[in-house]
Amino acid sequence: xxxxxxxxxxxxxxxxxxxxxxxxxxxxxxxxxxxxxxxxxxxxxxxxxxxxxxxxxxxxxxxxxxxxxxxxxxxxxxxxxxxxxxxxxxxxxxxxxxxx
Amino acid sequence: xxxxxxxxxxxxxxxxxxxxxxxxxxxxxxxxxxxxxxxxxxxxxxxxxxxxxxxxxxxxxxxxxxxxxxxxxxxxxxxxxxxxxxxxxxxxxxxxxxxxxxxxxxxxxxxxxxxxxxxxxxxxxxxxxxxxxxxxxxxxxxxxxxxxxxxxxxxxxxxxxxxxxxxxxxxxxxxxxxxxxxxxxxxxxxxxxxxxxxxxxxxxxxxxxxxxxxxxxxxxxxxxxxxxxxxxxxxxxxxxxxxxxxxxxxxxxxxxxxxxxxxxxxxxxxxxxxxxxxxxxxxxxxxxxxxxxxxxxxxxxxxxxxxxxxxxxxxxxxxxxxxxxxxxxxxxxxxxxxxxxxxxxxxxxxxxxxxxxxxxxxxxxxxxxxxxxxxxxxxxxxxxxxxxxxxxxxxxxxxxxxxxxxxxxxxxxxxxxxxxxxxxxxxxxxxxxxxxxxxxxxxxxxxxxxxxxxxxxxxxxxxxxxxxxxxxxxxxxxxxxxxxxxxx
Numbered sequence: 001x002x003x004x005x006x007x008x009x010x011x012x013x014x015x016x017x018x019x020x021x022x023x024x025x026x027x028x029x030x031x032x033x034x035x036x037x038x039x040x041x042x043x044x045x046x047x048x049x050x051x052x053x054x055x056x057x058x059x060x061x062x063x064x065x066x067x068x069x070x071x072x073x074x075x076x077x078x079x080x081x082x083x084x085x086x087x088x089x090x091x092x093x094x095x096x097x098x099x100x
Numbered sequence: 101x102x103x104x105x106x107x108x109x110x111x112x113x114x115x116x117x118x119x120x121x122x123x124x125x126x127x128x129x130x131x132x133x134x135x136x137x138x139x140x141x142x143x144x145x146x147x148x149x150x151x152x153x154x155x156x157x158x159x160x161x162x163x164x165x166x167x168x169x170x171x172x173x174x175x176x177x178x179x180x181x182x183x184x185x186x187x188x189x190x191x192x193x194x195x196x197x198x199x200x201x202x203x204x205x206x207x208x209x210x211x212x213x214x215x216x217x218x219x220x221x222x223x224x225x226x227x228x229x230x231x232x233x234x235x236x237x238x239x240x241x242x243x244x245x246x247x248x249x250x251x252x253x254x255x256x257x258x259x260x261x262x263x264x265x266x267x268x269x270x271x272x273x274x275x276x277x278x279x280x281x282x283x284x285x286x287x288x289x290x291x292x293x294x295x296x297x298x299x300x301x302x303x304x305x306x307x308x309x310x311x312x313x314x315x316x317x318x319x320x321x322x323x324x325x326x327x328x329x330x331x332x333x334x335x336x337x338x339x340x341x342x343x344x345x346x347x348x349x350x351x352x353x354x355x356x357x358x359x360x361x362x363x364x365x366x367x368x369x370x371x372x373x374x375x376x377x378x379x380x381x382x383x384x385x386x387x388x389x390x391x392x393x394x395x396x397x398x399x400x401x402x403x404x405x406x407x408x409x410x411x412x413x414x415x416x417x418x419x420x421x422x423x424x425x426x427x428x429x430x431x432x433x434x435x436x437x438x439x440x441x442x443x444x445x446x447x448x449x450x451x452x453x454x455x456x457x458x459x460x461x462x463x464x465x466x467x468x469x470x471x472x473x474x475x476x477x478x479x480x481x482x483x484x485x486x487x488x489x490x491x492x493x494x495x496x497x498x499x500x501x502x503x504x505x506x507x508x509x510x511x512x513x514x515x516x517x518x519x520x521x522x523x524x525x526x527x528x529x530x531x532x533x534x535x536x537x538x539x540x541x542x543x544x545x546x547x548x549x550x551x552x553x554x555x556x557x558x559x560x561x562x563x564x565x566x567x568x569x570x571x572x573x574x575x576x577x578x579x580x581x582x583x584x585x586x587x588x
Contacts, residue, residue, distance in 0.1 A: 011333055026197050029183060044181050045289075045306045 005067055013059030020055040021048070137254070138327060138391040140237065141247040141383070145410025154225040155234050163279070166286040171509060173290075180288050184537060190470075191507050191537045195477055202466040209462060211336075213455040215343040217447050218428070219350045220404030223337070229329050230403065232280075232322035233389065236273055243269045247386060273323045274315075281315030327390040330403050337400055346431040347446040351406055353384075353395040353426050354434060361395070366419060377425050383415055384408035384426055394426055475507035476514070478564050480578040483543065488581045494550035496582045497527065503541045504564060506534035513567040516544065520560035521580060523549040531567070546580065555584040 030047035033040050040047060079092055086093035168175040170188055177186045185192040185200075192199060214221045223230060244250045244265050253262055285307055286294050297303045303311070321329050330337050344350070358378035364370060370377065378395065385393045387407040392399050394408045412426040433443050483499035491497045506512055516530045527545040534540060546560070560580045566572040 007332075015335070025180075026194060026200070029194065043306075044183070045304070048180060049306050049309065 009063040016059040017055035139247045141386040143387040147406035166291045209459045224404035236322040277315040277319035280318045281311040284314045352429045383411040387411040477505040478574045478576045479503040495547045505539040517563045523552040553582040
């Protein structure tokens with residue numbers, strides 16, 4: 001379940017980051033950008049690469065919030081049942097005897 | 101697709117047998133789901149031949165084009181560091197963004213058109229995911245054997261032989277993935293220099309990173325993820341249905357001919373046994389790279405690779421039945437029993453005509469714009485420091501900054517002239533030598549004799565003309581400021 005969530009967060013963000021990278025750096029030249037009033041000193045390749053990961057991180061944050069907010073009340077509230085007695089399919093269910 | 105109720109007239113529907121997730125010994129927890137590991141069986145035939153042809157064509161282009169020289173440079177190079185794209189004889193600058201946009205729109209509309217006519221042709225034959233999975237599967241087969249041998253190998257304990265085979269397979273995969281990553285980066289940084297750097301282990305940090313990143317993505321996607329990319333990660337797979345209609349060619353199982361399915365001897369008469377043509381050998385399921393049963397009808401997981409057609413045709417040949425129990429067909433053809441001519445006739449329909457009209461417009465507009473494109477760009481910026489000053493003889497002078505971009509690959513000399521005001525002339529050097537595919541910015545001083553200006557801001561024109569008679573010419577508007585008369 002955790003790996004699935006991670007994939008749901010990272011993958012759409014990756015796609016969006018690719019599109020953002022393409023559009024943003026087609027329109028703006030990294031060597032003409034300023035950071036806190038100072039021109040960026042890094043090479044274009046470095047800025048493209050860092051830019052890509054910034055876009056990816058932002059997209060991931062958005063996907064993370066989507067995943068976080070779409071959880072049902074049952075996932076958010078504390079469950080009254082012991083973990084082994086939770087119904088089948090419940091993400092919080094654990095096999096009987098596995099974790100006491 | 102119209103469903104027939106069990107018991108109603110016509111062929112009975114084969115019941116869907118849901119398999120609980122996590123069942124069976126071949127189950128593994130993969131990235132996206134509890135996944136039944138798929139061991140696609142090798143298939144030969146007409147469509148497999150086409151897929152391999154497409155693998156060759158796309159990969160000869162991909163791996164080869166990066167090495168093709170053109171005018172002492174790489175023929176296709178997206179030089180991100182210099183923000184110039186070289187595509188054969190043309191150099192594109194960031195200002196030419198519109199062409200890239202038009203190209204992407206063309207690709208998208210072509211995809212829609214192909215999909216409307218013949219389903220997921222792209223997915224089944226040309227998508228990099230399909231192509232690399234095919235190549236990686238081929239390596240896997242060469243080393244570990246076909247479906248049966250692989251299933252047995254995976255189920256068995258870790259022996260020296262198993263370790264050796266797995267090691268050989270992954271080494272071959274990694275080598276190919278690395279080469280793919282290297283080629284990919286070679287489209288963004290000159291590949292010959294990059295090759296020398298790789299051999300000398302002297303690649304830059306970002307180049308190293310992106311070679312590894314792309315290589316790892318290839319290895320992961322084609323070696324491990326495979327059909328999961330199509331089933332869970334690809335947005336196109338989810339919306340391709342929007343382009344489908346009842347006349348779209350899809351891979352379809354001819355239910356009316358196949359059902360009721362059942363095993364029988366080669367010499368048995370299916371009519372006497374009350375059976376259809378499907379011998380229920382499950383070859384179509386075994387060859388399917390996404391592990392679906394096409395006999396359950398069209399599913400979004402089907403990437404349209406036609407492996408099941410090849411597989412089924414072989415079985416039909418063995419049984420002495422006519423081919424095409426699984427075939428490319430349309431919903432209308434299956435129901436109305438249209439012949440091939442009828443299917444082809446219906447390729448022309450409002451949906452495809454609209455796609456063709458948009459596609460033609462975009463392509464014609466793009467090519468026309470490219471033909472009329474002037475390989476010279478001029479920006480005029482007024483000097484912010486001095487607005488206007490009076491010089492000797494009472495003349496007024498304005499200073500501008502000219503940004504000239506020579507988008508051709510030939511060094512050229514340009515002459516700058518001005519008009520729009522009587523007596524206006526270029527007081528600084530009016531000739532500029534431009535390097536090949538280069539930009540230059542320089543100040544330029546314009547003067548006008550006293551008495552020939554009305555005062556205030558007046559429209560003038562800069563003309564930048566190539567001196568070599570090539571006819572390259574740009575006319576750019578600017579404003580000339582002079583003091584108002586009453587202030588004199």
